[in-house]
Amino acid sequence: MKLTRYTDYALRALIYLAGHEGGRVSIRQIAEAHGISQNNLMKIIQDLGAAGFVRTTRGRYGGLSLARPAADITIGQVVRHTEGDSRIVDCSTCRIAEGCSLPDVFSEAREAFMTVLDKCRLSDAARTPDAFRHLFVA
Template sequence: MRLTRYTDYTLRVLIYVGLHEPRQSSIAEIARAYGISESHLTKVVHQLGRLGLIRTIRGRGGGLRLARPPADIVVGAVVRQTEDDLALVECFAGNACAITAPCRLRRALSEALGAFLAVLDRYTLADLIDGREGVEIAKLLDLPDPRIRETENPTSA
């Protein structure tokens, strides 16, 4: 099983924005932090907004924020929503194969895909950004320590 770059970027955006909360993030800063294209991230952020995972604020002082608490964003659900094709082999997509009827491979691969997604369903964004690992990721991305949350209005400076 291999996730697309699109899903990888989606998960990275969620991690970045989640670690940056309650401050707003921008596509430009996320692109710089990860060394990836702003145009790719624009597409990702647009879909995250449509899925209700990211809230986008336009205009001066705008940016990105999580639309839900990190504990409510399930990694498996995000993968299902962003992967165009989870058909591991042709017969998953309904294409004919000479051995489909008696083939155990199809059942084995279906079971493996189910197990893969079941593991991802056990993790939320909160699991990915909390604790020591979240602090280490924040440092690598040059973000403030996520253990220190702003208590003031993040848009006032």
């Protein structure tokens, strides 16, 4: 299964925030660290905030932080949120869909994929922030 760029950027932003857990960062910092457009990232952050993954604080000491501990967020939760109920293949217009067993196979494969992602926590993905923190020097 190939994930969308939206999901890729959401995961990058969350990993960045997990690497700075306990502090606040700006959208600009994340965008510059990953070479992502601030406008695109702003939409993603708003969505992640509405979904309860990110806390946004306005004002002089404001910024972004995780809304809950990185250990409480699974990669599966994030992917389900950003990808929705995406199917591996859209069989809705296929002439043989009624008698074909591939939709069930693809559904089972997607669930197996998501089961693996549910085992990985954001804290696991960002467990060695020092290993990549030098890449994010602003």
